[in-house]
Amino acid sequence: MSDIDAIQDQRRFELELQTRAEELVELLKQGxxxxxxxxxxxxxxxxxxxxxxxxGKLTRAVHDAIVGFTDDVSSTELLxxxxxxxxxxxxASDRLSYVxxxxxxxxxxxxxxxxxxxxxxxxxxxxxxxxxQLLEKLSVLKSEKPELADLHQQLCDYAEDHSxxxxxxxxxxxxxxxxxxxxxITGQLIKRVIQLxxxxxxxxxxxxxxxxxxxxxxxxxxxxxxDSPQENEKEKQKPSGxxxxxxxMAGRNKTEVASCQDDVDDLLSSxxx
Amino acid sequence: xxxxxxxxxxxxxxxxxxxxKNLLRDLGFTNIVEADDGATALPILKSGGVxxxxxxxxxxxxxxxxxxxxxxxxxxxxxxxxxMVTAEAKREQIIAAAQAGVxxxxxxxxxxxxxxxxxxxxxxxxxx
Numbered sequence: 088m089s090d091i092d093a094i095q096d097q098r099r100f101e102l103e104l105q106t107r108a109e110e111l112v113e114l115l116k117q118g119x120x121x122x123x124x125x126x127x128x129x130x131x132x133x134x135x136x137x138x139x140x141x142x143g144k145l146t147r148a149v150h151d152a153i154v155g156f157t158d159d160v161s162s163t164e165l166l167x168x169x170x171x172x173x174x175x176x177x178x179a180s181d182r183l184s185y186v187x188x189x190x191x192x193x194x195x196x197x198x199x200x201x202x203x204x205x206x207x208x209x210x211x212x213x214x215x216x217x218x219x220q221l222l223e224k225l226s227v228l229k230s231e232k233p234e235l236a237d238l239h240q241q242l243c244d245y246a247e248d249h250s251x252x253x254x255x256x257x258x259x260x261x262x263x264x265x266x267x268x269x270x271x272i273t274g275q276l277i278k279r280v281i282q283l284x285x286x287x288x289x290x291x292x293x294x295x296x297x298x299x300x301x302x303x304x305x306x307x308x309x310x311x312x313x314d315s316p317q318e319n320e321k322e323k324q325k326p327s328g329x330x331x332x333x334x335x336m337a338g339r340n341k342t343e344v345a346s347c348q349d350d351v352d353d354l355l356s357s358x359x360x
Numbered sequence: 361x362x363x364x365x366x367x368x369x370x371x372x373x374x375x376x377x378x379x380x381k382n383l384l385r386d387l388g389f390t391n392i393v394e395a396d397d398g399a400t401a402l403p404i405l406k407s408g409g410v411x412x413x414x415x416x417x418x419x420x421x422x423x424x425x426x427x428x429x430x431x432x433x434x435x436x437x438x439x440x441x442x443x444m445v446t447a448e449a450k451r452e453q454i455i456a457a458a459q460a461g462v463x464x465x466x467x468x469x470x471x472x473x474x475x476x477x478x479x480x481x482x483x484x485x486x487x488x
Binding site for chain 1: 371373374375376378379382383386418447449451454455465466467468469470471472474
C-alpha cells in the first residue's frame with residue numbers, strides 16, 4: 088500500500104464520518120430519535136471497520152516481510168503460510184547455534200594442537216639441558232686440547248640461539264591459545280541474537296494469530312489480498328534492518344563502557360581497590 | 361603465594377575454562393578444578409579446600425555476580441579471594457562487582473600478562 092493510497096483511505100473515512108455526522112445532527116433536529124440511534128450505531132461500525140482495515144494492512148505487511156525473508160511467495164493461505172515462514176526464523180536460530188558449536192569445537196582443536204606443540208617445546212628445552220651437560224664435558228676436554236676451543240665456542244653460540252628461539256616459540260604458542268578466547272565473546276554475542284530472534288518469532292506468531300482472526304472477519308479488502316510487486320520489493324528490504332545492528336558494536340556508548348583494562352583499573356582504584 | 365593452592369575456574373564456555381587453566385598452569389598453578397556456572401560451582405566451594413576463585417559473570421542458572429554474593433554471605437567461604445574475568449565492561453557493573461566484594465576484575469579479551477599481574481596483586485594485598 089502506497090502512502091498516496093493511505094492518505095486517500097484516510098480522506099474517504101473522514102468524509103464518510105462528516106456526512107454521517109451531519110445526517111445525525113439533522114435527524115436530531117427533526118426529533119427522530121430511533122433513526123438517530125441507528126445513525127450512531129452506523130458511525131460506531133464505521134470506526135470498527137476502519138480499525139480492522141488498519142490491522143489487516145499491518146498483518147499483510149508483516150506477512151509479506153516474513154515471506155520476503157525466505158524469497159518464497161508461492162503460498163497463499165495467510166496464517167499457515169506465515170507460520171511456515173516464521174519457522175524459517177527458528178531455522179536461523181538453529182544456524183546461529185551451529186555457529187557457536189562449530190567455533191567452539193574448532194577452538195578446542197586449535198588448543199589441542201597448541202597443547203601438543205607446547206609439550207614438544209618442553210621436550211626440546213629438556214634436550215637443551217642435556218646438551219648443556221655435554222658442553223660442560225667438552226669444556227673439560229678443551230683445557231687439555233686447545234684446538235677444541237673454537238669448536239666449543241661455536242656449539243655454545245648455537246645452543247644459545249636455540250634456547251632463545253624456544254622461549255619465543257612458547258610465547259607465540261601461548262598467544263595462539265589466548266586468541267581462541269574470541270569464541271567465548273562471539274558465542275555470548277550470538278546467544279543474545281538468538282534470544283532476540285526467538286522473542287521476535289514468538290511475538291510474530293501471536294500477531295499473526297490476532298491478524299488471522301481479523302482477516303476471517305473480512306477486514307482485508309480484495310486489493311490487499313494480491314501481492315503487488317512494488318509492495319514486495321519494499322517489504323523484502325525490511326529484514327535486513329536486523330543485520331544492520333552489527334557495526335554499532337564498535338561505537339557503543341563510550342561513557343558507559345570501560346573500553347580497556349586500564350579503564351577498569353582506574354575505576355577500581357578510584358573505588359579504593 | 362602458594363603454587364599448590366586449589367583454584368576453581370568457573371565459565372560456561374569450555375574454551376575459556378581451558379584457556380584460563382592453561383595460563384594458570386603456565387604460571388605454576390596445577391591444582392585446578394572447573395565448573396560451568398555458579399550453580400555447579402557452589403557445591404564444589406562448599407565441599408571445601410578451594411583457595412582461590414576465578415569466575416566469569418554472564419552464565420546460565422547462576423551468574424558470577426550472584427556466586428560472588430553467595431560466597432561473601434557464607435561464613436565458611438567469605439575469605440576466598442575472587443577474581444572476575446568477564447566481557448561485562450560497563451562501569452556500573454564493575455562498581456557492582458567491587459561493592460559485592462570482588463578482589464580483582466579483568467575484562468575479556470585479556471592477556472597472559474594481565475592475568476599474572478592481577479593474581480600477584482590480589483595475593484600481595486592479602487599478605488600485606
